[in-house]
Amino acid sequence: MNALDVKGISKSYADHKALKNVSFEVPQQSIFGLLGPNGAGKTSLIRIINRITGPDDGEILFFGENLHPEHVNHIGYLPEERGLYKKMKVGEQSLYLAQLKGLSKQEARKRLQHWFERLEIGDWWNKKVEELSKGMAQKIQFVTTVMHEPKLLILDEPFSGFDPINAAIVRKEIMRLRDEGSTVILSTHNMGSVEEICDHIALINRSELVLNGEVDEVRERFNKNEYLLKFKGNAVAFANSLWTQFELIDKHSDEDIHECIIKLGEGKTLNDLLVTIAPEVEIREVRPHIPSMNDIFIKAVQTETMEA
């Protein structure tokens, strides 16, 4: 059973279509990257999953059940545009948000104390939010999102506003929550963190799903039989030797060391390439060139845009 089945979701606003027939599955206990450029429809989709708005068409299954108002108690949501009541005290406010998620006051207090100790923010309890720095407030927001131990966590740009140290702490906590059984949907533009922690991704562009699957599998799909090659020697002789069997994709030189990306021709292997160039240059390094999530993102979005 999946944590979430998104089935044929469409949503229109007065003047534009935000989502067109979007479907994908979020496996249980995964960290699922929901990617896409600004205005692609990610936030619309997240709001539908949170039951903030309803879809015009399609359905969402939450652990196999039709999404139901009670389910919001099992979802933790950290919006991209997030804030807290400025005049309220940190502790009071955290208790309020926990109770809104269905925890009793006693239970909420217990869990909050645990989390505050964990993140070493115990002495903030009686501070007003307006006295906190942005990073401090972000930590409180993160705690209030996860304290009710939701089955599904939806984090929209969770790392923005954190310094590298705190971003690392949050990253560690997200992975720990996954290991303890939570499913995490992560919406972000930070492709580095996607590569680092996501197991699955879905890419939305112009209201449509353009890509989805396991991260390794998606990258493999974009692997076009390319290799990165570093060598020393005559670059012109090297280029001539490639002839028509190999394609030079990219090249740059640093003094007498040259670095280039070679795409193998039809039916050719790495051995063929090495045999061809070995007489001409001194080979220093060879490795497969798999595109990064960043490249994939840009490529997928650009292809889409050009087709449209």
Place this chain on the structure above:
Amino acid sequence: MNKIGLVIQREYLSRVKKKSFIIMTLLGPLLFAGLMGVGIFAAVADSTEHKVLVVDKPGAISVYNEQLGAQVPACPDCFPERDDMLYRFTSEQLSDSAFMQSDYTMMIELYEGLYQHKNVNLYYKKIPSVMASSRVESDLESAVERAKVKQEGLIDYESYKRLKVNLAVNKVSIEKGDTFQEGRAGVGMFFAVIIFFFIFMFGAYVMRGVIEEKTSRIVEVIISSVRPIELMMGKIIGVGLVAITQVAIWVTFSLLIFFVAGLVFEAGLLNDTLALQQTGAAAPANADFETYLAQQDGISLLIEMNWPLVIGMFVIYFIGGYLIYASLFAAIGAVVDNETDTQQYMTPVMMPLFFSYLVAIMSVNNPEGLTAQVFSFIPLTSPTTMMVRVAVGSVQIWELVVSVILLFGTSYLLVWLAAKIYRTGILMYGKRPSYKELWKWMIYRS
């Protein structure tokens, strides 16, 4: 606790714990007391020059003077010529219209058997101040006493006490015949002002609360836990309870002040009584505050009113009116990004609110006029206008029923529409929507 309960609790507690609320709640009654003091001062002391016509048909205190060819007081000293009060006497009844056209401000009518029934009627065009009417009363009393002394011929102290006259002066407005209608309408206006003031103040609190949630960007977190309409209603109800708390504390405080003032007053009366007893006089029967108040015209009208009805309708119209305007204010808060942007949308809400205040003022002068009748049915103006009419006491039951049904029907409709605007507006930042867009939000299905 369910979620809307939690929202109400937060909205309520976060406001009543504020210093500004506590200060306002404590200062309110003092401010009221101060205003009432000014009002009482104005009622006691006025600078109108009074010209009083005494119609003495039985000739109880006046005689016909052949030389002057006019009725003159039997005891001229009792009616000294003062700058601000002139007396004229006649034995001829004056018609109401003749009185209206004359330059007299008051007309006293004496009847046969005055010494026994001790009642006189005081007709007025404009209700005289307490000071003016008590001056008239004491002048008349001393004149009647003189007349009685003359009749008895011989006097000792015991006889003097028998002669002592306490006249009952019944004030009758020449225009309507109902002595207290204007006073009761004034009481209604008082409640109308409270309704107006609280809707204005607490409606703005609702709006500011919505703007605060929107600009601090906490709203998206909250509505991922509660439905937008629950958040909106929780806020409206929570803030409304704050208003009710404030009114309740003010009323309790004011009653307390009234009660303490009463104790002080009774202690004063008791001293007077003791002094009288020492001189051997019988204690006056009115040695308690309430009886004393009942004898004061201005206050006896308060005791005469149908308080359960007035208070009951006050609560109903307060709630209905608050719901209407607070939901409109909530919708405004939802469509703007900050308070300075509210102007454009405030006008259409503030206009009917101020208009309701103006109509209420007009109704005080003519509570049964067409204007008052029509606007006491229109839900945007009925909370204030109907309060005036209810206080006057001339409203039919069916009128109240229809007006209240219209009020709550409209508030239900407006809450529903406001919730639709609210739901969309709280997640929109940047461009302010046009009225056309707002209309689309209202008719858009969820």
